[in-house]
Amino acid sequence: MAINRTSSHGEWSSRTAFILAATGSAVGLGNIWKFPYIAGENGGGAFVIIYILCVLFIGIPIMLSEVYLGKRGRLNPIASINYISEKENRSNKWQIIGFIGILAGILILSYYSVIAGWTMAYGARTAFGVINDIDAAGAALMFTEFISDPERLLAWHTIFSIITIIVVSRGVKSGLESAVTRLMPALLVLLIALVIYSSIEGDFYNGIRFMLYPDFSQITWKTVLVAMGQAFFSLSLGMGALMVYGSYLSEKISIPQTCVIVASLDTLVALLAGLAIFPIVISSGLEMTQGPGLIFQTLTVAFGAMPGGQLFGTLFFILLIFAAWTSSISLIEPMIIWIIEKYNLTRIKAAAIAGGMAWLLGIGTIVSFNLGSEVKFFNMTFFELLDYITSNILLPLGGILISIYVSWLVSKDSINAELQIKSKILKLIWYISARVIAPIAVIFVMLNALGIDINILR
Numbered sequence: 001m002a003i004n005r006t007s008s009h010g011e012w013s014s015r016t017a018f019i020l021a022a023t024g025s026a027v028g029l030g031n032i033w034k035f036p037y038i039a040g041e042n043g044g045g046a047f048v049i050i051y052i053l054c055v056l057f058i059g060i061p062i063m064l065s066e067v068y069l070g071k072r073g074r075l076n077p078i079a080s081i082n083y084i085s086e087k088e089n090r091s092n093k094w095q096i097i098g099f100i101g102i103l104a105g106i107l108i109l110s111y112y113s114v115i116a117g118w119t120m121a122y123g124a125r126t127a128f129g130v131i132n133d134i135d136a137a138g139a140a141l142m143f144t145e146f147i148s149d150p151e152r153l154l155a156w157h158t159i160f161s162i163i164t165i166i167v168v169s170r171g172v173k174s175g176l177e178s179a180v181t182r183l184m185p186a187l188l189v190l191l192i193a194l195v196i197y198s199s200i201e202g203d204f205y206n207g208i209r210f211m212l213y214p215d216f217s218q219i220t221w222k223t224v225l226v227a228m229g230q231a232f233f234s235l236s237l238g239m240g241a242l243m244v245y246g247s248y249l250s251e252k253i254s255i256p257q258t259c260v261i262v263a264s265l266d267t268l269v270a271l272l273a274g275l276a277i278f279p280i281v282i283s284s285g286l287e288m289t290q291g292p293g294l295i296f297q298t299l300t301v302a303f304g305a306m307p308g309g310q311l312f313g314t315l316f317f318i319l320l321i322f323a324a325w326t327s328s329i330s331l332i333e334p335m336i337i338w339i340i341e342k343y344n345l346t347r348i349k350a351a352a353i354a355g356g357m358a359w360l361l362g363i364g365t366i367v368s369f370n371l372g373s374e375v376k377f378f379n380m381t382f383f384e385l386l387d388y389i390t391s392n393i394l395l396p397l398g399g400i401l402i403s404i405y406v407s408w409l410v411s412k413d414s415i416n417a418e419l420q421i422k423s424k425i426l427k428l429i430w431y432i433s434a435r436v437i438a439p440i441a442v443i444f445v446m447l448n449a450l451g452i453d454i455n456i457l458r
């Protein structure tokens with residue numbers, strides 16, 4: 001079948017547009033909501049160092065491979081891989097990578113949208129002055145009351161889902177480029193302002209010490225593996241999001257540099273979020289290990305106390321909602337393009353189907369914070385289970401398959417042509433990382449995810 005391989009979804013207007021879109025996908029709740037709370041739960045400094053190593057040696061090599069697949073395949077994730085496999089005489093079973101990605105995207109979106117809903121609710125509370133002068137105990141109580149009300153959570157989840165569906169049904173690129181161009185820099189500026197506030201009002205010394213001073217005695221293999229899962233999540237790796245964005249890349253653009261820029265921006269935002277949050281956690285006597293509520297409680301205390309906090313906090317939450325929204329688009333997009341290309345449906349219908357599925361599943365997450373908080377699967381609530389299956393199983397599995405497929409099974413000529421890594425040393429580093437280091441490291445994540453205790457290296 002002859003496929004028109006350039007017109008099916010068009011191209012980014014420039015390299016910068018791709019960088020912005022990929023950064024829009026990467027930077028989101030993962031950096032600002034999830035990174036601080038899992039770093040907090042896993043002891044701080046040593047976790048942060050391991051996280052950075054994972055980004056460098058596992059994340060970036062896999063990212064190159066993933067963008068390569070999209071750029072060469074130029075279709076939805078499943079069809080792209082089938083196209084490449086046909087050209088390279090490889091089995092069509094590799095399309096499983098695409099299926100894993102599409103599934104992971106919808107599963108993540110289902111709870112991502114619930115948390116994005118929390119962000120909207122807190123934005124509204126901040127705007128209306130509800131949190132003015134709130135103390136740490138008040139913030140903790142407010143959060144507990146908030147998540148124990150399923151109707152409220154459902155309402156916000158529904159609003160966020162509808163916005164996402166409306167936006168993606170109009171096509172990803174119109175709007176996304178310009179939104180990201182303006183809003184990402186603004187988010188960065190606000191985050192830096194928050195770090196400055198935190199350095200003045202918070203316990204900056206102990207906050208930074210918590211975040212940067214590595215206490216390796218706290219580290220177990222489990223911690224290493226959680227850090228790795230977070231690297232996948234935060235960089236949007238292993239599920240086809242970057243593959244889809246890569247498929248809009250024009251032929252001329254070189255992949256490696258772009259990937260390094262995206263990964264650096266993503267890591268910068270996560271670290272700034274940590275620098276902003278931890279000092280306030282300490283100075284206000286909140287717990288580092290309180291889990292998903294960490295930023296909501298910490299930020300309300302900070303915005304409630306800071307001069308102009310009502311305005312500043314509202315702006316901050318609005319920008320965070322936008323960051324979550326640009327990430328959600330990339331979570332849902334692989335499934336949408338797949339439905340459009342495979343079943344010939346309109347974009348609007350595809351968006352409604354994919355978004356509807358995520359919305360429905362999201363109800364499970366909502367209930368796991370209140371009515372169903374006692375319902376456990378392998379000792380985890382429904383939300384924790386979903387997070388576990390996606391971050392610790394599906395994304396790493398997708399990532400390892402992508403890395404192996406590209407670095408072992410695709411012809412070197414094609415890789416050289418698309419990746420255009422000029423320096424021989426860098427090329428060697430990429431090959432070693434993608435072929436050996438990343439797959440082996442990721443296997444540890446998988447073993448851990450399956451509950452196998454790895455004692456050999458301890």
Ligand code: PHE
Pocket residue numbers: 025026027028029030031108232233234235236237239241327328330331
């Ligand atoms: N990287 C996004 C974030 O950090 C979440 C995401 C994961 C988006 C996987 C796309 C794919 O918020």
